[in-house]
Amino acid sequence: MSTYSVSDTTAAAAPRAAVTFANLSGSYGVGLAASLVWLAFGVSCLYWPDVGDWSRTSSLGIGAIVIAAFVLFGTFSADYLGNAGQALRKRAPWLVAFGAFVTLWEVATAKFAWLPLPFFPPPQSILEVYTDDLPKLLDSVFASIKLQLGGYIIGATVGFITGVSIGWSQKIGYWVHPVLRFIGPLPATAWLPIAFFTFPSSWSASTFLIALATGFPVTVLTWSGVASVSRAYYDVARTLGAKPSFLVLKVAIPAALPHVFVGLFMGLGSSFAVLVVAEMIGVKAGLGWYLQWAQGWAAYANMYAALIVMSLLCSGAITLLFRTRDRLLVWQKGVVKW
Amino acid sequence: MVVQSAAEAISYPAVGAELDVEGVSHAFDIDGAVLPVLDNVNLSIAPGEFVALLGPSGCGKSTLLRLVAGLEKPRSGSLREDEVRISGPHPSRVVVFQDPTLFPWRSVWGNVALGLEAQGILKAQRHRVDAVIELVGLSSFRNAYPHQLSGGMAQRVALARALVNDPKILVLDEPLGKLDSLTRIAMQAELVALWQRKGFTTLLVTHDVEEALVLANRVIVLSDRPARIKADIAVARPYPRHRGDPYLAELRKQILGLLGLEATW
Numbered sequence: 300m301s302t303y304s305v306s307d308t309t310a311a312a313a314p315r316a317a318v319t320f321a322n323l324s325g326s327y328g329v330g331l332a333a334s335l336v337w338l339a340f341g342v343s344c345l346y347w348p349d350v351g352d353w354s355r356t357s358s359l360g361i362g363a364i365v366i367a368a369f370v371l372f373g374t375f376s377a378d379y380l381g382n383a384g385q386a387l388r389k390r391a392p393w394l395v396a397f398g399a400f401v402t403l404w405e406v407a408t409a410k411f412a413w414l415p416l417p418f419f420p421p422p423q424s425i426l427e428v429y430t431d432d433l434p435k436l437l438d439s440v441f442a443s444i445k446l447q448l449g450g451y452i453i454g455a456t457v458g459f460i461t462g463v464s465i466g467w468s469q470k471i472g473y474w475v476h477p478v479l480r481f482i483g484p485l486p487a488t489a490w491l492p493i494a495f496f497t498f499p500s501s502w503s504a505s506t507f508l509i510a511l512a513t514g515f516p517v518t519v520l521t522w523s524g525v526a527s528v529s530r531a532y533y534d535v536a537r538t539l540g541a542k543p544s545f546l547v548l549k550v551a552i553p554a555a556l557p558h559v560f561v562g563l564f565m566g567l568g569s570s571f572a573v574l575v576v577a578e579m580i581g582v583k584a585g586l587g588w589y590l591q592w593a594q595g596w597a598a599y600a601n602m603y604a605a606l607i608v609m610s611l612l613c614s615g616a617i618t619l620l621f622r623t624r625d626r627l628l629v630w631q632k633g634v635v636k637w
Numbered sequence: 638m639v640v641q642s643a644a645e646a647i648s649y650p651a652v653g654a655e656l657d658v659e660g661v662s663h664a665f666d667i668d669g670a671v672l673p674v675l676d677n678v679n680l681s682i683a684p685g686e687f688v689a690l691l692g693p694s695g696c697g698k699s700t701l702l703r704l705v706a707g708l709e710k711p712r713s714g715s716l717r718e719d720e721v722r723i724s725g726p727h728p729s730r731v732v733v734f735q736d737p738t739l740f741p742w743r744s745v746w747g748n749v750a751l752g753l754e755a756q757g758i759l760k761a762q763r764h765r766v767d768a769v770i771e772l773v774g775l776s777s778f779r780n781a782y783p784h785q786l787s788g789g790m791a792q793r794v795a796l797a798r799a800l801v802n803d804p805k806i807l808v809l810d811e812p813l814g815k816l817d818s819l820t821r822i823a824m825q826a827e828l829v830a831l832w833q834r835k836g837f838t839t840l841l842v843t844h845d846v847e848e849a850l851v852l853a854n855r856v857i858v859l860s861d862r863p864a865r866i867k868a869d870i871a872v873a874r875p876y877p878r879h880r881g882d883p884y885l886a887e888l889r890k891q892i893l894g895l896l897g898l899e900a901t902w
Contacts, residue, residue, distance in 0.1 A: 529738070531736065531738045532738060534706075534708055534732070534734070534738075535734070535740075535751075535798075536751065536755060537708065537726040538706050538707075538708065538727075538728070538731055538732045539731065539751055539752035539755050539756075540726070540727065540752055540755045540756045540802070541751075541755035542755070549754070553743075554740075554742070556742070628742070630741050630782045630783075630784070631741070631742075
């Protein structure tokens, strides 16, 4: 006979109790904690009086309690909710942490003013910005997207074509390379003063600057991508009857694409910086301008609200770029994690 | 030395092209110094013949293949395919390199289709791609990407990519050199079967004396760099050949002697 310990037999004798307890402390437990934390957030909003004058405190409190109810419901019916249930279960620890953070934030600002007030607005004042100042905020979002997208697409296209040309043709490289070395490393924002008086409108000047900021990394990485394509690929294609156009379009470009995406990613980062600066200085629209305007009026809640939106937009843009890359480069294992 | 035209011994279907190498010399410029690699090479290969080039490492075998493929032009002399001077690459002479050099961004199907696509005839000829993938036994991998293939499978794809063009001359640059020995033996048999079935002229560069003797009906032994033809040996044995065949063993001894390795026998 095999030997077995006492704990084995007790576990076997009381399987029901063991399973329930495991569930409470495991997958259900975290969900339950998340629900409780959000309930605490809601109660903290409603229980203590505000130290200032904010109109959305009770809506925020009720909203938090609704979230707590949803989390509670979702936790115990996760098995029947398919993907949504699994996603909730996976993110439950984050819900706990985030709920605790907003509760602390609420208490430290709106209720007891531990943090100095105009500079640290409470959550309800940010909610207030999203509800009451929505039209202006949305206008700014659209203005930013329009400017960013236009400049980025122009910069990426020009950069890509330039990169392929200098990677492929030594003659073009001879002329473009020194210009690239001279102008490229200059931060695009250094052109701001010149751009704003040489271009007919501040909008076109900003588009140019964003394109410039995007174009440089895209050019350099496309170029090095094309230049580093193994000669063997060209030999193979040539013996199979490929003409030069085939070598560029079907060999050099696909082989360089992983590099190109690194360039597009870097270009995206530096173009965000230019976008915000350009909007703060010249363009009278967009999230950068909104930030500047909010600071002028000491409307700190509006600044935080705009910052959150901006962060979501930038992060969304990078996610979109990486999704595109993963789709185009399925043949490759992921190189840069996002 | 056995010098005999193998074409007399076996007759071939008239698919392969004749290949003539006439007085070809070639050299490379390395840091201003001229490095001769081929020295007055003369070689005539009959249509459908399977010729193996054997020689010490770095002697210029692969350079000769590049000249045959048209990837480079010789410093002097000329190469002709069916009496037409070779002036550049052409899909009638396809090379299979030691590395499969599959395009990693293309699936197996896309890699095999490469030649037809480059020549602009893929749309009308898609069935040829399917047929040749079937021929090398990779039908169930047609949508796989190169990183999902084993070494032997990748080399089969490279072979299929060459064969889809119905080459008149198949140029093989140590195509089995990097495979493990079991895969290698299996692929040698496949190669012979393909060659017998299709009838193309084959020029194989290899380091492996045994491989040359099992596959080719003529073995050319080259000297050290700059390469000259040291011996031209007919292997008059029917296929499939057996590695233990005493006739082949005798030739092997003779060839190793020519390569200065008689002591290893």
